[in-house]
Amino acid sequence: MHEIAGNCHMHTPYSDGIKWHQEIAEDAIRAGLDFIIVTDHNVWVDGVERYYENEQGKVLLLVGEEVHDMRRNPQVNHFLVYGAEKEMCRYAPDPQRLIEETRLTGGHGFLAHPFDPPLPAFHEPDYPWLDWQVEGFTGLEIWNYMSEFKGHIKGKLSAVQVALRPEKYIMGPDVQVLAKWDELLAQGKRIAAVGNSDAHGQTFSLGPVRRVLFPYEFLFRAVNTHLLIPRPLNGDVAHDKRLILDGLGRGRGWVAYDMPHATKGFRFTGQGLNKGVMGDDVKLDAGATLQVKAPTACHIRLIRHGQVVAEAKNDRTLTHIPVEPGAYRVECYLPYLGKNRGWIFSNPIYLR
């Protein structure tokens, strides 16, 4: 298995971002990412997918789309489409149809920032997912950096404080998203997870002072998605794109907060009648084990359908002998700037 890291939710001036594809790619190279997926609002931008290179390295830029119904007020139900290879926003008024049409293309669809908070001090509404009766989506965006940022702002002064030092406030995925994920997993569904920046390059004005608060590069060093792929990327766009989209669709990886400490090297594996990694089905037998390896000592929690079934504190490993089938996922917490913060949120291993 080969590990790659990427970010799968960001915007350019085709919608409401400030940087173009080439510039964002350079930021991603500086941040050390292997791939990024640009997801402008309601526009699938053709013709920019490729490897972007400079003397520091290269990154594969892919194009997806963040679809929502522009005529609905407020504009809830943001949906991230990866790999559809065509414009999907015409299906936005009917979320179930949008999900089905995405599947028909062979692409993958994730509910974006499903519990987005409002920002009353700035008359900004919330953009949560509301239509929970839908079926068949690939997964949830369990951690959206900019959405969490909004949630920490209590007023205009607080906005300045949080914006100047966001790393003091960012704590982890919304507990409501994790609870919803566990609820869906407990119903026997396969639900993959991604974690993203939602980078726009927001600027902030205070009198004559105007600065970019959330540069893309800063956000690419924060909440990312790491994938395990069966073969290394080889530089061929079609080949590498297939591996990345397949990894996202199966949930073969974890949501990472790479700022406190690199999450590279994290592994969660299962051994039963067969061997598997995150996103895989493993057949349960009497001698089955689940194993977690973290890149540094942390608080590890193994969770099945919302219940913590095993945990290890200040440790790099955890081994558990499961007796029940179900979806098992891992959370790791790490002290950073005086607080225990969410660090790694793995996709599940499905014990059948």
Ligand SMILES: [Zn+2]
């Ligand atoms: Zn959105």
Ligand SMILES: [Zn+2]
């Ligand atoms: Zn967005």
